[in-house]
Amino acid sequence: MACNRADYLERTIESVLKYQSSVASKFPLFISQLQHLDFEEVHPERPGELIAYYKIARHYKWALDELFIKHNFSRVIILEDDMEIAPDFFEYFEAAANLLDNDKTILAVSSWNDNGQVQFVHDPRALYRSDFFPGLGWMLTKSVWEELSPKWPKAYWDDWMRLKEIHGDRQFIRPEVCRTYNFGEHGSSFGQFFNQYLKPIKMNDIDVDWNSMDLSYLKEDKFLKHFAKMVSDAKPVYGFDAVLKAYNIDGDVRIQYNDQADFERIARQFGIFEEWKDGIPRTAYKGVVVFRYQTPRRIFLVGPDSLMELGIER
Template sequence: MAKLSCDFRYLLIPAAFVFIYIQMRLFTTQSEYADRMAEAVDAEHHCTSQMRLLIDQISMQQEQIVALEEGKKRKDQECAQFKTLVNDLEKKALQRVIDKTQVPVAAVVIMACNRADYLERTVASVLKYQSSVASKYPLFVSQDGSDPRVKTKALSYKELTYMQHIDYDPVHTDRPGELIAYYKIARHYKWALDELFYKHNFDRVIILEDDMEIAPDFFDYFEAAAALLDKDKSIMAVSSWNDNGQKQFVYDPYALYRSDFFPGLGWMLTRSVWNELSPKWPKAYWDDWLRLKDNHNGRQFLRPEVCRTYNFGEHGSSMGQFFEKYLAPIKMNDVKVDWKSQDLSYLTEEKYAQYFADILKAAKPVPGTDPALMASNIEGDIRIQYRDQSDFEYIAQQFGVFEEWKDGVPRTAYKGVVVFRYHPPRRVFLVGPDSLQQLGIENA
């Protein structure tokens, strides 16, 4: 019995070692399992974190996709707008090319100062006929001084270019009592014409004033005359005005004349003529200065029988001089003459003297001291000889035409001959003492 107990104890020792071993293995296994569980938990946390990150990235990408889609829509809209803009620009560019190929006939400048209401009326009249030929006749307003109403009015028109002449230099008149305005006007004209010919590089300029209306065929008339002006250097300028253009003295809207007297009041000149005039431009009274023989050097001016402008400027620098008698009754042409179809070659220097001599020779001579009464009783054209300036003034007074002379030349005269209608269509020729000789007419 004692021996069995001893043997049993011996068996417990190995069993203890086995138990301890098993416990150690279990502990080791549990530790490994715990480590693996910890790793699994970490991996799960990492996976969750990555998943969240991925979800965030997907969400951001979705937002970016939405933003890109919206951006694409905007870009598509912008592209459509740009395409429309490009088409418009191409059309405008093409129009500019067309405009460039369309060389302007002349710049048109309206000379203004401080009469905003007059300027508005003039611009309205010009735009009525200029809008359809704007590329041929670029329109400008040149203001002398700084009247705010005139400047605001001029800048309100998108169809024209505004120029402003500011002159602070003091004016010293040549004679006491002279109006400073005439000196300022002369300065303004020189500045404006220098700008248009030399800065803007136009070949021709038509000068209007801010108290004028124009006829329906104003621009066609000047286009036809421009060809003559370029071809015939004996023509110094072309005017739209006839000093004796009152209703009772005109008849034929097709009739044009050469004159030794500068008419002004809506006139066109070339850059070559301005090159000559600009360096010696006068301090004042520029229009009378242009009527001096030394300045037009034998050249003449074209004018119509029926005016292509009307001057409504009762109030201005000249204080309405002659307005009621000579300006208010002016007949402005209201017939749309097709000037392109007219043969104007008779107005060239080599043809006109003979043309004018022929119609003058055909007129009946009227003697006597009461020519107006005599003229009323004679059919057809008549001619009346005057001896000198005083005799001319007396005869002109009988008919009511302009009596004024400048530098030995009566208003509207050609070779000393003044022509006007009297009881139309009859023409009256007031003939100077040596006019027939100048025209080569003998024994008439």
């Protein structure tokens, strides 16, 4: 998906072609240029809104309609013109395609982790389910697009995807270590979050043999038990100074937060994303946000209802 950043697009295409040549028959490459479609006047719904977000949403709908309806693809991976991809990008999505096809509780598969900064990740093979749509390099199926296309929003399509009324009880697959790197400091969002959250992202740089890995643990019923055990096994830490206490504990740690303000306070101390959308923190599953801290141990920030949703006794 491209607009008016020729230098960015060139960098993205070079990155894709570097790893696409061996799988080109499976992964044909399409480039969609917004300017060529920009022929209708845009009318923002609220004063002062950026027209760019309306044009972007319109572009996404047009391009995905073309690929799914006109070209009849069963799945599409979406990149934007400010991304580089990891060496195992295509193998990762090929392995995840089987999950996406057979588990209807998965809405999409993403290559991105919002808390994927180098200090918060460790295992390039670890994957999670999330209630929060990550975007930034993601795959969806034709059947999902046929559901989304008729009600596609006029603007802010990514936040729209994060609404509970849109994703319902379905989740997204995301990696611990990102398979894309977003270098887009200059764009429609004016570099928001870039230096703090995007620039330090760790993109996977090793080959992972995804074909030999059993990803069945990511199916809804299995993952709930798998994730619940990790959370249950983590040592609970309490008190306003929980972050300081966690620093001095070996092994995985879980810290309870009481509400959004409490989560933001704890997240700020660790340096992870504080943002929520429609009641869900970025990367969260059942209200739990997990990241590495002084690797390889994990920190689980656990919501007020998370233990109950995971079936863990208090």
